Amino acid sequence: MLTFTVRRLLYGVLLLFVIVTLAYLLLYAAAGNVARTILGPTATQATVALKNKQLGLNTPLISRYFSWLGHALTGNFGSSWFTNQAVTTAILTRLTVTLTLVFGAVIVSAVLSAVLGVWAALRGGWVDRFIQVFTVLGFAIPGFIIAVFLVRFFALGTHWFKPTGYVPLTTSFSGWVSTVTLPVIALSIGLVAGVAQQVRSSVIDALRQDWVRTLRSRGVSERSVLFKHVLRNAGGPALSVLALSFVGLLGGAVIIEEVFGIPGLGQVAVLATSEGDVPLVMGLVVAIGVIVILVNLAIDLLQGFLNPKARIS
Amino acid sequence: MTEAAVTGVLAPDITADMRAARSHLARRFLKNPLGVTALSVLVLIVLAAICAPLLTSYDPNNVSVLHILQGPGAGHLLGTDGAGRDVWARLLYGARYTLAGALVATVVAAVLGIASGLVAGYYGKWFESSASWVTTLLMALPGIVVLLAARAVLGPSLWTVMVIFGVLLIPAFYRLVYAAVSGVRNELFVDAARVSGVSDLRIIGRHILTVVRAPIILQGSIVFGIAIAVQVGLDFLGFGDQAIPTWGNMLNDGFTNLYRDPQLVVWPALAVVITGVALTLFANALRDELEQSARPRRRRRRRATMATPAEVTPAEVTPAAVTAAAVTAADPVQRDSDTIVHEELSSSAAAPLLLHIEGLAVGYPQADGSVARVVDNVSLDVRRGEVHGLIGESGSGKTQTAWSVLRLLPAGGEILDGSICLDGEDLSTVSSAQMRDIRGGRIAYIPQEPMSNLDPSFTIGNQLTEPMRVKLGVSKTEAKARALKLLGQVGIPNPERTFASYPHELSGGMAQRVLIAGAVSCDPDLVIADEPTTALDVTIQAEILDLLRELQRELGVTILIVTHNFGVVADLCDRVSVMQKGRIVETGPARAIFADPRHPYTRTLFDAILDESQARGPYAESRSA
Numbered sequence: 022m023l024t025f026t027v028r029r030l031l032y033g034v035l036l037l038f039v040i041v042t043l044a045y046l047l048l049y050a051a052a053g054n055v056a057r058t059i060l061g062p063t064a065t066q067a068t069v070a071l072k073n074k075q076l077g078l079n080t081p082l083i084s085r086y087f088s089w090l091g092h093a094l095t096g097n098f099g100s101s102w103f104t105n106q107a108v109t110t111a112i113l114t115r116l117t118v119t120l121t122l123v124f125g126a127v128i129v130s131a132v133l134s135a136v137l138g139v140w141a142a143l144r145g146g147w148v149d150r151f152i153q154v155f156t157v158l159g160f161a162i163p164g165f166i167i168a169v170f171l172v173r174f175f176a177l178g179t180h181w182f183k184p185t186g187y188v189p190l191t192t193s194f195s196g197w198v199s200t201v202t203l204p205v206i207a208l209s210i211g212l213v214a215g216v217a218q219q220v221r222s223s224v225i226d227a228l229r230q231d232w233v234r235t236l237r238s239r240g241v242s243e244r245s246v247l248f249k250h251v252l253r254n255a256g257g258p259a260l261s262v263l264a265l266s267f268v269g270l271l272g273g274a275v276i277i278e279e280v281f282g283i284p285g286l287g288q289v290a291v292l293a294t295s296e297g298d299v300p301l302v303m304g305l306v307v308a309i310g311v312i313v314i315l316v317n318l319a320i321d322l323l324q325g326f327l328n329p330k331a332r333i334s
Numbered sequence: 335m336t337e338a339a340v341t342g343v344l345a346p347d348i349t350a351d352m353r354a355a356r357s358h359l360a361r362r363f364l365k366n367p368l369g370v371t372a373l374s375v376l377v378l379i380v381l382a383a384i385c386a387p388l389l390t391s392y393d394p395n396n397v398s399v400l401h402i403l404q405g406p407g408a409g410h411l412l413g414t415d416g417a418g419r420d421v422w423a424r425l426l427y428g429a430r431y432t433l434a435g436a437l438v439a440t441v442v443a444a445v446l447g448i449a450s451g452l453v454a455g456y457y458g459k460w461f462e463s464s465a466s467w468v469t470t471l472l473m474a475l476p477g478i479v480v481l482l483a484a485r486a487v488l489g490p491s492l493w494t495v496m497v498i499f500g501v502l503l504i505p506a507f508y509r510l511v512y513a514a515v516s517g518v519r520n521e522l523f524v525d526a527a528r529v530s531g532v533s534d535l536r537i538i539g540r541h542i543l544t545v546v547r548a549p550i551i552l553q554g555s556i557v558f559g560i561a562i563a564v565q566v567g568l569d570f571l572g573f574g575d576q577a578i579p580t581w582g583n584m585l586n587d588g589f590t591n592l593y594r595d596p597q598l599v600v601w602p603a604l605a606v607v608i609t610g611v612a613l614t615l616f617a618n619a620l621r622d623e624l625e626q627s628a629r630p631r632r633r634r635r636r637r638a639t640m641a642t643p644a645e646v647t648p649a650e651v652t653p654a655a656v657t658a659a660a661v662t663a664a665d666p667v668q669r670d671s672d673t674i675v676h677e678e679l680s681s682s683a684a685a686p687l688l689l690h691i692e693g694l695a696v697g698y699p700q701a702d703g704s705v706a707r708v709v710d711n712v713s714l715d716v717r718r719g720e721v722h723g724l725i726g727e728s729g730s731g732k733t734q735t736a737w738s739v740l741r742l743l744p745a746g747g748e749i750l751d752g753s754i755c756l757d758g759e760d761l762s763t764v765s766s767a768q769m770r771d772i773r774g775g776r777i778a779y780i781p782q783e784p785m786s787n788l789d790p791s792f793t794i795g796n797q798l799t800e801p802m803r804v805k806l807g808v809s810k811t812e813a814k815a816r817a818l819k820l821l822g823q824v825g826i827p828n829p830e831r832t833f834a835s836y837p838h839e840l841s842g843g844m845a846q847r848v849l850i851a852g853a854v855s856c857d858p859d860l861v862i863a864d865e866p867t868t869a870l871d872v873t874i875q876a877e878i879l880d881l882l883r884e885l886q887r888e889l890g891v892t893i894l895i896v897t898h899n900f901g902v903v904a905d906l907c908d909r910v911s912v913m914q915k916g917r918i919v920e921t922g923p924a925r926a927i928f929a930d931p932r933h934p935y936t937r938t939l940f941d942a943i944l945d946e947s948q949a950r951g952p953y954a955e956s957r958s959a
Contacts, residue, residue: 036474044483051487157618161610163563165570166603169589173596231786234742238781239801239852240774253791265473272478276567280589291571294482302483313474328791329836 029321033314037307041093044306045086048299058297059102076102093307099300101293108304111289116308118187119285123267123274125201126208131263133213138220138259139252142228152217159214164273168207168280175203185282204281208273212266219262223255230254257328264320268313359548362623369619375612379605383429392420394427394579405597412601415584416591424579425601431580433609435496436561440554442500447507448550452538454508455515465512469505477502477564482573490575492565499564506557507550514546552620559613566606581605673713674932676922687755688860688892689716689739694752696734696743705750709734710916712752716860716909721886721893723903723924725939726913732896735913736862738762739894740779741769756860775805778853780863784845784870788837794821794848795833798855805856820851823888824881843874847881854885863895867902879905900939904928912936 056072057064064072073079077088092099098108141152176184182203188196227233228251236246278287286305293301363369382389390411398418406413412421454462477499484498518524518541527537568574569582576583581602588599696709709731716722724732737743739754741761754761756776761769773779781787789797798820799813808816814833821829824847837845846866853861863882867875883906886893897903903910903924911921912933920933931937 036471039471040475048483048487157611157614161559161614162607163567163610165567166585166606169585169592169599169603173592173599177592231781231783232789234737235779235781235787235849235852236789236797237742237770238740238773238777238779240770240772240805240856241801242770242804245800245804250789250792254789268474268476272476272564275476275478275482276571279571290479290482291573294486295573297486302486305479306483309476309479310474313476317474330790330838 025325026318026322029318030314033318037310037314040310041090041303041307042086045089045303046082048302049082049085055102055297055299089303098304098307101301102298103296108300111301112286112304112308115285115289118189118283119271119274119278119287120312121190121201122204122208122277122283122285123270125205126212126270127263127267129205130209130212130216133209134216134220134259135252137213137217138255139224139247141217141221142224143247149221152221156214156218159210162211164207164211165276165280167210168204168277171203171207172280187281187283187285200281200283204277204283207277207280208270211273212263212270215266216259216262220255220259223258224251227251227254253327257324260320260324260327264317267316267320271309271312359623363620366619366623368615369623372612372615372619375608376616379429379609379612380433382426383433386423386426386430389426390420390423392423394419394424395577396420405595413595413597415587415598416595417587419579421584421598421601424584425581425605428579428581428584428602429605431492431578432562432565432582435492435565435580436558438493438496439500439503439561439565440558442497443503443557444507444550444554446501447504448511448546450504451508451511452515452542455512456519456534456538456542458516462512465508469508472502473505475502478567481564481568485568485573490573492575492578492580495568495574496561496565499561503557503560506553510549510553511546514549515542518542518545548620548624552617552624555613555617555620559610559617562606562609562613566602673918674920674922676920676926676930676932678923685717685719687715688718688757689714689894690753690755691715691735691739692753692755694735694738694754695750696731696738696747697750698746699748707750708747708916709738712913712916712918714911714918714921716892716894718859718892719890720908721882721895721906723907723910724894724896724913725898725900725903725910727898727939730913731916732913733864734916736779736864736894736896739860739862740773740777741766742773742779774801774858775856776858777860777862778856778858780846780850780853780861780866782865782868784842784849785837787849788840788845790837792836793833794835794837794840798833798848798852801852802855816855817851820855821848823885824848824851825877826851842870843877846870846874846878850878850881850885854889854891857889858891860892860894863893865896865898868898882906900942912939 055076055078056069060069060072077085089099096109098112100107101111104111137152137155141149172184176182181199183196183199187200190197233246233251236250237243241250274285275287275290277283278285279291286308289301290305292298293305392410396419398414400418402414402416402418404410404414404418410420410422412425415421415424450461450465454465480502481495481499485495488494524537524541527541528534532540565574565580566582566585569580570585570589572586574580574582574586584602585599585606588595588602591598691712691714694709694712694714695707697705697707699705712731712735714722714724714735724735726732734743734747737747738749739756739761741749743749749762752762756772761772764772788794795814795817798817799810802808802813802816803810806813818829818833821832826832826844826847832840832844832848840848846869850866853863866882867878870878879902882893882895885891893906895902895906907924909922910924910927911918912927912935913919914935920927920931920936927936931940
C-alpha cells in the first residue's frame, strides 16, 4: 500500500512538472512586451527598459525558468506584476474559499447521488423516470445558467440567500450558509446528475450478482445486503465518475465564483488572465495542479479501500 | 494456410453482416421517438442559424441608444438589450457563431483523437504509451483555466479558443477509438484480412473505422454540448470577442441587466438549454439503440432428447432460457404419465420427512401477459438425514425447484401453485421476515459457481461471521473462533490466513470449501447444494464430494443435491429424483434406480455416463425405448 501511494505521488509530481514547464515556456513565449502593457502606451522607452529589467525579463527564457523553478521549490512564486502582492499570499488567502465550494459540492453530490441512485435502482417506476429526466437536464444545462436563475429567484426574488459575496465560516455561521448554499447547489447539480446515474446502474448490476443470492440464503438482512454489500460494490464505479468530474468542477467554480462575486481562486484566475499577470497565472497553475493530483491520489486510495482487487501491495 | 483462406473468404461476409447491423441501427434510431424529436430540434436550430437573414431584418450589432431595454413586441420580437440591439436577431446570428465555434472544437478533437487512437490502437508500441501519457496530462488540466490563460496571451478570438479547447478534448475521442481498435485488432476477421494481404490502411478504413462510427457520433454530440457550454461560459465571463453576437455575450449582457430587465437572460439561457437537452437526448437515444444492437440475440436450440447431459453447462435463467423451458414444458408427450416411484428399501423408510414438496409450480410472467411455467406439478420428499439427488438436464427445472425452497427465485419468478413443507411448516406461505429466519438457520445453500458467490469486497472472515452473529447471536470473537474451526473442518490448510483473505486470493476449490463452511455455519437441518462440483476441476470435484459426505456423516445434516451427473448421485446419494421438462419422472432409492431404471429419460441419462466398460447404446434405440 505504501509503495503504491509513493509511486502514485511520484507520478503526480512528474505530471505536475511537465504541466508547469509547458505552461511557463508557453506563457512567457507568448506574453509579448509585458513592461509596455503594464506601463501603458505613454511610458518612455527608457522606463519600459527599466521595468523589464526590474521584472527580470532581460535574461534568456531558459535561465529565467530555472531560477523560477528554484524559487518555486522553496515556496516562493514571485509577486504579481500589477499589485506587487506575493503570489503565494494572493493564492493561499483565496484557496480556502474555492476549496469550501468545491468540496462542499463533492460532499453534497456524493450523498445526494447515492440516495437518488439507490432509490431509482430499487423502486423503479416514477422515481426512476424522474431521476432519468433530472439526469438529462443536469447534464445538459451548464452550471452557471443554473446559478444565474438561482440568483434571480432565491437571492433577488425571495431574499433567502445573499446574491453575492462570501462570509467566512469563522466570522458567522449563518452568513456563511447564506453565501455558500447557492453556489454549492449550482456546482452540484451537474455532478449529481452524472454520479446518480452511475450509482443507479451499478446498484442494478450488483443486485444481479450471484453472491447477493448466497448472502440472502445465509439469512443476512436485506438492509445489510443492500447497504453493506451492494453499496460498497457499487461505490467504485461511482467514485470513478466523481473523480473524472473533479477537474471540471474546478473549472466550473471559476465561472460560479464570478456569478456570485465570491473572492476565490476563480476571481484570481479571471483577474490574472485578463491582465496577463504571468507570475500569478503560474501560481494558479501550480495550485490547481497540486489540488488535482492530491484529489486523484485520495480517490485512488479510496478505490483501494472499496475494491480489494485494486490494491497493489 | 487453408484456415486463413477459409476465414479470408468469411471476412467480407462478416463485414457485410455488420453493415447490415448498422443500417438496422439507423433504421431503429429513426423509430425511437425521443431520438427523432431531439434530432429534429437540432436540425431546426441549425436551419434557424443558417436562415438568420430571412427570419429577421435587424442587424444583430446595430447599437441604438434610443431603443435600450425595450420589452418584447413593438417592432422587436423579443425586445432589445442593454445597447438597444434586437434580441431575436442576436439570438439567430448568435446561433451561427456559437454552433460554428463548438463545431470547430469538436472537429479538431475528433480528427486528432481518432487519428491518434487508430495509430495507437492498431500499431501500439511507443506511440501508444506516449499517447496515453499525453491523454492523462490533458485530462488533468481544467479546461476553463487553460482557456483563460490562452486568451490572456492570444487575445479574445472565438476560433483560437475553440481550437485550443478541441485539443483539450482529444482524450474523449482518443480513448474511445483506442479501446475499440485495440479490441478489434486481434479479431479473426482482421487477422484474416491481414494474412490475405490487405494493406493496413485498407484494414483500418474498411474493417476498423466502420466499427467505431456510431460511438464516434455519440461521443461527438456529447463533446459538441460540452464545447457549447464552455464557450458560452467564457463569453458569459466577458472573455469572448465582444464584437460578435454569441449566446454567451447575450448572457453576459443579460446578467449585467438582471435587475433592470430579467427577461434578457432568459432567451440565451433557453437557447443553450434547449440545444444542450436536445444533444443529450440524441446521444442517449443513440446509446440505447447501440447497446441494443451490441447485444446479440441469444438463440437457444431446443434440446429434444439429451444425448450427453454431462457436457452441458447449466445455464443461468435468461429470458430466452425461460421461454425455451416453457416451450418444452408445454410439450404434451410427458404430460399425462405419472411419476414412477420405486419401492422403499427397508432401512431408509423409517426416517421422518424433513422436506415435503407437493404439486409445486413455478412460473415467469412474459411480456405478452402469459406465464411461462418452468416447474409444473413437482412433488418431492426428502427424509431427515438422507442425501437426496435431484437430477436432470439443464433447463429441466431442478435449480428452479431448489431456489423455490429457499424462496430466492430470480426477479419475476413466482411460486404459482403447491406447497413446500419444512417439518410441516409451509414455506410458500410464511412471511418474508420469517423466511429470512429460516434461511441460513434451518435451510442453507451451496451455490454452483464458487468464485461469483463470494462478495469480492469483503474478507472471507467477514462473510463467514456476519450470518453467525445474526443467526446465533454470538459475539465477534466467538464468531471468529467458530469460523476458524469451520474452515479447518472443511479442509482449509491455513484457516487464519484464509479468514483474512479476499475472495480473489482463493482458488475455486478453496472458495467452494469456504462456501460449504458458510452453509453449515449455523447448524441447518437442510442443505441445498446446487451443482456444487460442476464449476470445479475433476480432482477437486472428488475432494468436494468427499467433504460433503464427511460433513453429512459428522453433522447429520440432510442434503438436497442438484446435479446433472449420475456419477455424483452414485457417489453420494441415498435417494434420487429424476426431473425432466419441469416434472419429476422417476423417484426412489438410488440403488433401486441404478438397478432398474424404468423411465426412458432416466435410461438416457445413464447412457450418457461415459463408462469404458459399456459403450453408449445407439441414440435412436434409447429414444424409442
